Amino acid sequence: MTLSNADESFEDTFPRVSLVTPSYNAAAYLRAAIESVLGQDYPNIEYLVMDGGSTDGTVELLKHFDTKLRWVSEKDDGQSDAIARGFEQTNGTILGWLNADDVLKPGAVRAAVDAFRANRQAALVYGNADFIDAEGRTLGPCTVVESYSRFRLLHYGDYIIQPAAFFSRQAYNDVGGLDKSLHWAMDWDLWIRLSQRNEVVYIDKDLASYRWLGSNKTAEGGLDRLNEVESVARRYGCKGLPAYFRLEKARLLASQSRQDLQQEKYLLTLDKLVQSAATILGSWRAVTSLLSPHVWRNYRTAKALYRHVEEQRVGLR
Template structure:
């Protein structure tokens, strides 16, 4: 089974090479890799050019942001399994092979994911993403727990529910998980660390995660959800404690 991986990138030169190497050094032979750069001026283009002979293709041109870049990459993809890896995150060795093996053995599963470490700007592990098993019902309640960096899904399902909604800045992955889970089973493999989720000062998770929950509520309402629901309760709790969470994340990064 061919695997197509897309990396959207913009102005991430300090981390981009580690991302590229983590994909290209996977031990899975049938891997197609697309890099979609948004016209970076920080040296990213030169980094991509060094690895161009090993890529299925790449572009460096102005786009409409991360979601647009991912959609453009998947529009070119020929694989039966898809994933995207942001240009400041990395895969762990063996991640792609293990994901493919699981999907081959479980044809009823449309999305599989493992664990992901939180890492700092220097690449040191500083925690673990709170991954857990979820499904369509629990996703609609805001029980996400899917580390996007460690998620792989079937291309035939993508063709039914894609592309990503470009109106989402933050929750486009949550929106996709809901749409995939509506059609097929979702599987979490605990203990399988497949990726690293980098937290740094410019990361969206640090800089703008207060935009995530309102976008998730849009998905909830689209799926017929009520304001009298678990996800709305979680939203109001997160709204109250969100500033403290973001402050603690920034403090943690400063002390690592």
């Protein structure tokens, strides 16, 4: 498409931001995600919902927004595939994706664009986020977020909250886009590749809310998710799991050992406890992380999130 001079001026002033929402049977939360995008105060947003062929009323909901966004509903090969194909069908110079159960904060897109304007070499911009529950009530801040350090991103953990991150299309294309083979760690893998030769900028503003349901893909990933994280870490020179992921694995193994003990599986209990200790002791970064107030703050946040979900479940019985 050939732009007129007026169009070129508009694009220079307000670069197009393309947002993609992957969705599958998430009608209960999708309206909130859509409205958080449509309610942004930025004038040049292209929004595409990539639905995987939902059967829960999602299509009827999307039809309600027909004049305000584009949508596709067809079978896909998973979340990464839906997001990548969505980006291929858009043309914005700045990209981001918003999962169907998350929401953007008011002014988030404008804040991200302002950060790109102020940092012309930036490939990735990210900010703060908070946790919300199924009803949209705020549970507290995402305490894992840190100021940018590529070393810590690779060797300690993923502190970039995905819905609060935006990146340039040029950089995204240059690094080969999303790795569609990844189920859990595709965002972290992308952040690492974007940061290899490009500038990454942290802005101290709340950009998104991450909906914590206790049944999120990340929450239920267990050891399979951590195995995928380790495989990604080794791609970039790590000798195993980064420090914070090691602590997560150790807690998971310890929790499994308690379950084994309750079932009087004593050998399995001992084995899990040994694995848990070895997971931490195998990395000096993981060991020293236990002395960090930041780590214990994150631990208290995680406990509070799981406790909130359990209280909701008990209340529904």
